[in-house]
Amino acid sequence: MNTVSTLQRFGIGISLFFGYALFAVAWKVGDFYVLSVHTFDNAQLADSTAWLNVAKLVTNFLLGIAVARVAAKYYFATVGNGFAIGLLFSAVGLAVMVNASSDLMIMAGRAIVGLGGGLVLFCQSPLTASIFSGKELNLMNGFNASAYNIGITAAITLSATILALPAESMELVTYVLIGLSLFLAALVFLSLNKVTASESGEVASFSSGLVEKFNWVFCLVFSGAIVFYTLSFTFIEPANIMNLLYAGVVGNFAGIVLLNKFEIRKLAMTTTVLASLSAIPFVLAGSQVAAMALGFFLFASLPAFISLAYIRENVNPSSLALTFMLLWVGSDLLVTVMVKVFAAVPTSVGNMILLSLVAIYGAGTVFIARKYK
Template identity: 30%
Template structure:
């Protein structure tokens, strides 16, 4: 069985294993708290009584920022180095707390945009930094765990959502305060733990630009495959019934952790197969959640959906790392393109969803669409994950066949 990544890391002085572990935990917590800040910020936005279109615009303030941030993240990492780049990302997330000081729509939009920019930088930097400090099975496990960081943050946010809904202003401040505490710890720990991945890293890593990345077929399909799934999930935790989505999120944490353990022990050639099978099951589960909205089996459908969405995510993320000869610099560029393209697509799909919702009755008192039409639309959009995963499966099969022919020759 494959237990190592194909990432070709440049030689560097490694920090002690304990420090690298602490840094990995801080990376996870930082992005987890971004999800908390996003969700509790949604509570604050909803308390202001905006329409479905304006609520979607507030969500898209973050997703638009994710597009821009993702496009520049790889170069930010290259220019600032991992420590300063991650510090910048964390500071932008902390800035999101200033939303609690205003009720003016354009100002809140700007603050949410800055929050999203920090999250965009952070999610790309996660992959670039762990590829520099970890290798082998440790890298696979870290990538798997990081793939559930956002979902874990949602689980935390939803668990305490009832209490925070009574005082959404406090919720926004609390999320920013927790992020600030992690940022302070990061400034101390990263100074020691990233000494082997300094600002001069780019001089020993491979020359690989965003232009190079956009020319690669893999990067486009990898990103577009995720676009529909991301759009569906953002709509789900913003506009679905809170009781159902809570079970989706909780099951997702369990599914992703299980997927992390299984993927680290799974042969590389099997990983695209797992992703494709789960992608097909996602469509079935998403349809079941929609059909059983008021049924006593709604919880079961939600749990199933959470499992089949997040169990394959560690496998899916690992596809970027098991390409032949891939380097940390290429990983950073791949995930810059991945998040930029997927969030750009989600901006469009989420806004179309909102327009359909407004045209078919708007939102009910629980912030869910009155009509099923927008939910049907977003389930159809989610199918891009199945299409893309099958294409990636075929691509990896072709790569293995090509390598076999070269060996035979």
């Protein structure tokens, strides 16, 4: 058991939320930086994003092995400090990118940001499950699920201003992000340092995570939503996606409220199916009404969908870490491939890819909710 006061839980919760949101901002500001200062085209942007995702993928995979085999006796300390170290790596990656003198150094900086993001993503879910329970856990799952979209939305909302900045001002924005990353890393470390934790709980083996069918299904289904979202905010013009992102922020908080009012499985099925249907007129016709509906239902579904992993029988923080490790490894691999594919195919093919991805999310959620209790 972890002895955590209300004030400590609040501090840790705030740190988890803003740490994840800050990684999303760092990702998107990195996009803006290479587009504005280094005048990358879409193909080069896709390459730099691929480096970031490969680093996230490798980090999550190696952490899954390390936590299951090397750090089992110090599980809570490992995921807690790992989250803080992830923020530090994100700051270092941004610093490398800003001071890069070649495309290779830019790619290396993006990869280091991805390494930090891999640590943040891997450690967030088990750390949340270790500290929170009951309605507090549902609330934190909802807030954590909203953090990435809020970070991306904030960055894209300010995109016109950021892209219009001269190189010196763009560097200043990046250094501000570096400072915030360092501050949050210190806050997480100091908050967790005051927590009294027992390290004697059961730790799931790496092999058990690989043979658990739920983990692979969960990975495939959620990857549909992740890849859809990543392709959208990477390649769709900001003016055409802003309504989706703004509605997504509202939908995410609506999903948090609804999570404690409706049965989780029914809520997950309903919202994901409605999101899938809303995607059709948005992708094919550019309907902004459909964009708002898609954004609302897509992000309203996230708290309930994420909770499907938590409400199964016999789950614990370490088994959840392996579930989400496979999720991030699988989704990062698909993002890496699909970003390259999407940049090369005609619009009509790209539209079919987007619709297929969101359909996988909707139909797959129905399958998970009915199959796994």
